[in-house]
């Protein structure tokens with residue numbers, strides 16, 4: 001019976017993934033993500049039900065728009081499948097089963113799903129535009145506050161642990177408002193710091209420290225690869241400028257998901 005539950009969770013994950021692709025495309029363009037009907041970005045044709053089934057639509061349409069035959073980027077398919085897999089793996093490791101489905105596991109599962117929304121959308125937008133969108137950060141913060149309230153009220157956790165994070169978030173937001181007034185644009189660094197703070201609230205300090213270490217390694221590896229490529233091509237591109245192109249939010253997100261899965265697996269199998 002659990003197999004059926006996990007198939008359902010995978011399908012829910014791909015549906016979420018389908019929403020992520022839409023949000024990643026629309027949020028930076030300041031378009032509505034809940035009301036406007038899905039459309040093809042090339043011919044603007046409204047998409048029907050058969051065009052919107054995650055994974056299957058892409059395969060049946062052979063990666064092309066039904067109306068204008070324009071190629072759909074494989075990114076859509078990749079995000080849907082990845083999201084389905086992450087939902088499935090996390091649910092399995094969180095020990096969500098039919099015989100222990102109660103309000104508690106459902107609430108934990110729902111918070112995790114909403115947190116994964118934050119991660120996927122933040123990562124996708126950063127990968128595409130090198131930007132941590134303010135509205136996405138705010139979503140993360142509101143979700144964090146809701147989670148803290150839940151932990152304190154339902155699970156009787158101590159609130160003191162979290163107060164320091166909340167103060168920190170408020171400080172960064174004030175700083176960000178000042179830079180916004182001064183330079184007329186949101187600071188990328190502030191966005192990245194807010195993202196890491198949201199991670200600390202949801203996945204704990206241990207996972208977050210490992211996430212930051214793994215992110216640094218990924219960035220260093222990336223710089224190294226870039227340098228080797230340059231030496232091979234015998235071109236010299238200023239390293240300083242290349243550093244301005246690194247997607248820190250994207251790497252943070254990937255590291256956070258991997259570390260979270262690792263810790264959940266550790267608890268499930270070894271403790």
Ligand SMILES: [Zn+2]
Nearest residue numbers: 040043065068
């Ligand atoms: Zn089209």
